[in-house]
Amino acid sequence: MDSFTLATPRLKLSAPTPDDAGAIREHCQDPLLSRYIPAITQPYTLEKAREFIGFAEEGWHSGTELTWGIRAAGDLVGVISLRRVTADDIGFWLGARHRGHGYMPEAVGAVLDWAFDPSNPLRVESVGWECLIGNTASAAVARKCGFTFEGEGPGRRADSSGEHPLSWRGRIWAADSREEKPGWPVV
Numbered sequence: 001m002d003s004f005t006l007a008t009p010r011l012k013l014s015a016p017t018p019d020d021a022g023a024i025r026e027h028c029q030d031p032l033l034s035r036y037i038p039a040i041t042q043p044y045t046l047e048k049a050r051e052f053i054g055f056a057e058e059g060w061h062s063g064t065e066l067t068w069g070i071r072a073a074g075d076l077v078g079v080i081s082l083r084r085v086t087a088d089d090i091g092f093w094l095g096a097r098h099r100g101h102g103y104m105p106e107a108v109g110a111v112l113d114w115a116f117d118p119s120n121p122l123r124v125e126s127v128g129w130e131c132l133i134g135n136t137a138s139a140a141v142a143r144k145c146g147f148t149f150e151g152e153g154p155g156r157r158a159d160s161s162g163e164h165p166l167s168w169r170g171r172i173w174a175a176d177s178r179e180e181k182p183g184w185p186v187v
């Protein structure tokens, strides 16, 4: 499928391009990204950023993973993906200096609006989220976006050593409100 753009009041979401490699490499120097996203290994080189952009292009082509660069005032501030392999689930990161502005709930909301749009032929019934236990910033984003906390268990995806680390999980259904739900392990 062809990539497409989503927009919010402050953000533009569009597929990463080769011109984004430098910004992605710079953001991915952050040890916090490597801690919570197994695919971001150090040293994170320009070559790895280019590989990631190629992977994102393939994901769009096959329709198995839709990846957008999150852009604020023209700068790439983070990345968000909707994976459509075994189940539909969402993953995201923001560069360290772009956190704390509420960008991620805004970006997730735009992806959910598209994913649940009844007029979208590719619409889905629900979107899952998971993070390593203790990643309270990620859980806060899912909670703010209206996901329901589903508990903890082995992560759906293996980490770099092939393990499925204990993870927090959540899900939001097309008919759900976007209001915060009770039951999250973080305030």
Ligand SMILES: CC(C)(COP(=O)(O)OP(=O)(O)OC[C@H]1O[C@@H](n2cnc3c(N)ncnc32)[C@H](O)[C@@H]1OP(=O)(O)O)[C@@H](O)C(=O)NCCC(=O)NCCS
Binding pocket: 032, 033, 036, 037, 091, 092, 093, 094, 095, 098, 099, 100, 101, 102, 103, 104, 105, 106, 130, 131, 132, 135, 137, 138, 140, 141
């Ligand atoms: C997860 C991650 C994207 C969350 O980033 P973040 O900075 O906490 O999220 P946001 O930028 O959306 O900021 C949310 C905060 O900004 C505040 N905020 C500031 N201005 C705002 C605005 N205009 N609108 C909404 N919220 C705003 C919110 O109140 C919120 O603060 P709170 O958490 O104290 O309530 C980020 O921590 C990250 O990239 N972590 C590493 C990678 C990672 O773990 N990814 C997830 C793997 S599962």
